[in-house]
Amino acid sequence: MTIRNVRDHGQRYRPRMACLKKVENVVLEMQDPKTGVKSQTQRLVITTIPHAITGEDIVAWIANRFKTDAAEARAMGTMMVAFGYIYPLQDHKRLILKPDTSLYRFQTPYFWPAQQWLVEDTDYAIYLAKRNIRKKGMLELYEQEQYNNLYKWMNHKWDFIVMQAKEQYRAGKERKKPDRVVFDCQERAYWVVHRPPPGTVSAMDYGHDRMVDPNMEEKKTPDYYRRIIMFIQQCIMRPRVKSSVSIGALIKYTTTYKEHDPFLHTCLPSSPWITDDVTYWTLNMPNVETPTKMRVERWTFSFGELLMDPRGRADFRLFLKKEFSGENLAFWEACEDLKWGAAETMKEKAQQIYKTFLARGAPRWINIDGKTMDITVKGLAHPHRYVLDAAQTHIYMLMKKDSYGRYLKSPVFKETQKKAVAPESHRFTETQLEQNAKRRRPSLSPIILRQQEEEQKAKLAASGPVDITQVMSKLERKQKN
Amino acid sequence: MGKDECKTMLDALNKVTACYRHLVIALGSTSDSQNLREELKKTRKKAQELAVANRTKLTALLKDKSISKDDRAEYERLWVLFTSSMELLDVDMKRSLEIGQDFPLKVPTRHLIQTGMTGSTTTVAARAMSVQNMKYEADANIDTVDLKELETEIAQVDQMMEEMEMKVQVAPWAVEAKQEAGAELKSTVSVGNSSVGVISICEEEPKETVEGETGLMKVFAGIIFTVVLLIAGILGYLVINL
Numbered sequence: 098m099t100i101r102n103v104r105d106h107g108q109r110y111r112p113r114m115a116c117l118k119k120v121e122n123v124v125l126e127m128q129d130p131k132t133g134v135k136s137q138t139q140r141l142v143i144t145t146i147p148h149a150i151t152g153e154d155i156v157a158w159i160a161n162r163f164k165t166d167a168a169e170a171r172a173m174g175t176m177m178v179a180f181g182y183i184y185p186l187q188d189h190k191r192l193i194l195k196p197d198t199s200l201y202r203f204q205t206p207y208f209w210p211a212q213q214w215l216v217e218d219t220d221y222a223i224y225l226a227k228r229n230i231r232k233k234g235m236l237e238l239y240e241q242e243q244y245n246n247l248y249k250w251m252n253h254k255w256d257f258i259v260m261q262a263k264e265q266y267r268a269g270k271e272r273k274k275p276d277r278v279v280f281d282c283q284e285r286a287y288w289v290v291h292r293p294p295p296g297t298v299s300a301m302d303y304g305h306d307r308m309v310d311p312n313m314e315e316k317k318t319p320d321y322y323r324r325i326i327m328f329i330q331q332c333i334m335r336p337r338v339k340s341s342v343s344i345g346a347l348i349k350y351t352t353t354y355k356e357h358d359p360f361l362h363t364c365l366p367s368s369p370w371i372t373d374d375v376t377y378w379t380l381n382m383p384n385v386e387t388p389t390k391m392r393v394e395r396w397t398f399s400f401g402e403l404l405m406d407p408r409g410r411a412d413f414r415l416f417l418k419k420e421f422s423g424e425n426l427a428f429w430e431a432c433e434d435l436k437w438g439a440a441e442t443m444k445e446k447a448q449q450i451y452k453t454f455l456a457r458g459a460p461r462w463i464n465i466d467g468k469t470m471d472i473t474v475k476g477l478a479h480p481h482r483y484v485l486d487a488a489q490t491h492i493y494m495l496m497k498k499d500s501y502g503r504y505l506k507s508p509v510f511k512e513t514q515k516k517a518v519a520p521e522s523h524r525f526t527e528t529q530l531e532q533n534a535k536r537r538r539p540s541l542s543p544i545i546l547r548q549q550e551e552e553q554k555a556k557l558a559a560s561g562p563v564d565i566t567q568v569m570s571k572l573e574r575k576q577k578n
Numbered sequence: 579m580g581k582d583e584c585k586t587m588l589d590a591l592n593k594v595t596a597c598y599r600h601l602v603i604a605l606g607s608t609s610d611s612q613n614l615r616e617e618l619k620k621t622r623k624k625a626q627e628l629a630v631a632n633r634t635k636l637t638a639l640l641k642d643k644s645i646s647k648d649d650r651a652e653y654e655r656l657w658v659l660f661t662s663s664m665e666l667l668d669v670d671m672k673r674s675l676e677i678g679q680d681f682p683l684k685v686p687t688r689h690l691i692q693t694g695m696t697g698s699t700t701t702v703a704a705r706a707m708s709v710q711n712m713k714y715e716a717d718a719n720i721d722t723v724d725l726k727e728l729e730t731e732i733a734q735v736d737q738m739m740e741e742m743e744m745k746v747q748v749a750p751w752a753v754e755a756k757q758e759a760g761a762e763l764k765s766t767v768s769v770g771n772s773s774v775g776v777i778s779i780c781e782e783e784p785k786e787t788v789e790g791e792t793g794l795m796k797v798f799a800g801i802i803f804t805v806v807l808l809i810a811g812i813l814g815y816l817v818i819n820l
Binding site: 124125126128129136139146147148149202203204205206207208211214217219226227229230233234244245248252253254255256257259260261262263264265267268269271272273275276279280283 | 705
């Protein structure tokens with residue numbers, strides 16, 4: 098028995114599925130004997146079953162009804178098949194609409210993907226048990242796995258499932274042959290939609306459920322009005338930007354990043370989410386030796402991009418080391434550490450930073466103007482997370498205006514650019530894709546990644562910062578000799 | 579014995595639930611008709627009678643404090659069977675209400691979904707009611723009248739299930755199944771050759787059907803051939819002798 102005492106917090110509202118009701122109306126229109134889709138009979142070996150429709154008829158009907166072109170009609174037809182309102186009679190696992198003479202049939206209203214009827218695992222277990230009986234134990238691999246899983250966690254209901262499966266099977270045999278075939282096809286199509294075989298994408302993936310039904314009218318209580326008033330007051334107080342400016346910025350951003358977005362552009366070598374091959378992720382690890390060409394290109398877009406990418410930051414650090422101005426980056430990193438670090442070590446960190454970077458005669462003294470220095474030193478009397486914010490911003494702008502430009506022209510960067518790798522796009526066959534899917538493994542645990550990060554940081558700290566006084570003293574010694 | 583009675587009643591309820599589901603699946607499609615609505619009504623009423631009978635029996639048995647632990651475990655298992663059946667029935671009734679409202683029969687522009695099912699469901703309903711033939715005696719506007727009754731019946735079932743939850747203290751997750759995985763394969767009636775042929779049509783492997791069919795044909799042909807040979811042999815022997 099499912100637990101019903103829990104109050105239903107309305108977690109069943111699926112906002113993106115508001116289209117289902119509209120598709121149902123379209124399907125009803127398609128049934129009209131005069132203006133609907135033409136139906137034919139499907140001829141099988143012994144029986145003939147009516148009400149089969151061809152893919153091209155569906156596409157033609159949709160194009161006619163909605164006055165669109167064939168490509169759009171085909172996309173809409175594929176959506177209807179993916180949701181399960183129409184199911185293919187041949188090649189039942191691929192839920193697409195083929196605009197040729199391949200046959201389809203309408204699904205019965207009971208098996209429509211309705212908004213409020215959850216797809217129960219009990220029903221799926223009963224279906225798998227029935228299929229087990231029919232196929233005499235030879236279920237497909239993924240079905241067998243599901244069956245075993247369900248047996249484990251629905252064990253308390255298993256007797257019921259077996260009994261019900263046998264009874265449904267026997268009741269099904271009471272109908273005539275053609276009806277039996279149709280019923281089997283219908284049920285199978287329903288479960289292909291709601292429990293898709295591995296390697297296929299389900300149209301029923303709609304993201305998180307919402308707490309509130311978006312179509313329900315909200316009662317106008319004083320609370321509701323209070324909320325509306327607060328919302329509007331905040332809207333008025335927001336700073337406004339001219340749309341020409343914001344749209345210009347948006348256009349600039351999209352044109353720059355167009356080719357770097359894996360959704361809009363092909364991802365080299367291949368998107369791991371599609372082909373299950375993780376080369377893309379291994380090539381773009383945070384501390385990889387040779388970055389990819391796309392990654393290096395992104396460093397040229399803005400200074401922020403360079404700093405945010407760990408590999409980019411490492412490259413920049415190398416460049417600054419050669420120029421002996423590594424203290425700016427070190428100060429910036431220390432400020433970041435202070436901002437994002439633990440609260441208990443904050444005071445010591447702030448003191449350490451002051452001693453290393455800000456005090457007069459400090460080993461890695463940074464060059465900030467007098468006013469900022471004043472504010473910072475005053476703030477350090479009562480240190481908090483954002484006490485070094487002004488200094489950090491100043492140093493950031495300094496690096497951006499000065500070092501960044503020189504870095505992009507430097508031999509370090511040019512070397513990295515030359516060595517950057519541009520992987521070729523993968524071309525997998527169907528069988529290879531299936532193998533990849535089977536070989537899927539979870540990625541490195543975040544704990545391990547964090548440990549690696551800490552090791553890196555420790556190594557960096559241990560290698561010792563090259564501060565200007567040491568270098569000056571070395572130079573002096575050389576001169577003396 | 580109380581257990582056997584319970585089991586037979588539960589089997590009956592199970593059968594009616596399975597048949598009801600088959601009938602609801604046919605709603606709204608081209609095999610929908612006045613008869614189907616009447617069959618649904620009758621099956622539903624029978625299911626409710628069985629449900630009430632089961633409930634009284636099981637609650638009486640479970641309330642009895644003087645039963646052994648094994649007996650109690652068995653009754654709990656039967657209780658879980660009963661509640662699962664009731665849940666399925668509840669969902670099917672609600673869905674039949676919704677689909678019945680969406681697909682009224684007596685409307686001039688009637689659009690039933692062309693699902694390919696055209697046969698009637700009399701045999702399924704007869705199985706549910708445990709009769710040989712179904713008698714249809716309802717009037718013409720059963721679809722609208724029935725829906726109101728259906729609403730009240732759904733309310734009744736909901737109330738019954740709430741009462742059951744409150745009054746009977748059974749932990750459903752503590753029940754262990756008696757059947758193991760794959761148990762359904764063991765004691766089903768042997769699948770006849772014809773239905774194997776039918777189902778393999780669905781599997782896009784028409785070769786299988788054809789092979790199955792011609793396999794049978796081959797066997798028959800072989801038998802006939804041997805019979806003919808025997809007759810020819812006997813005749814030849816007689817001719818030679820005479």
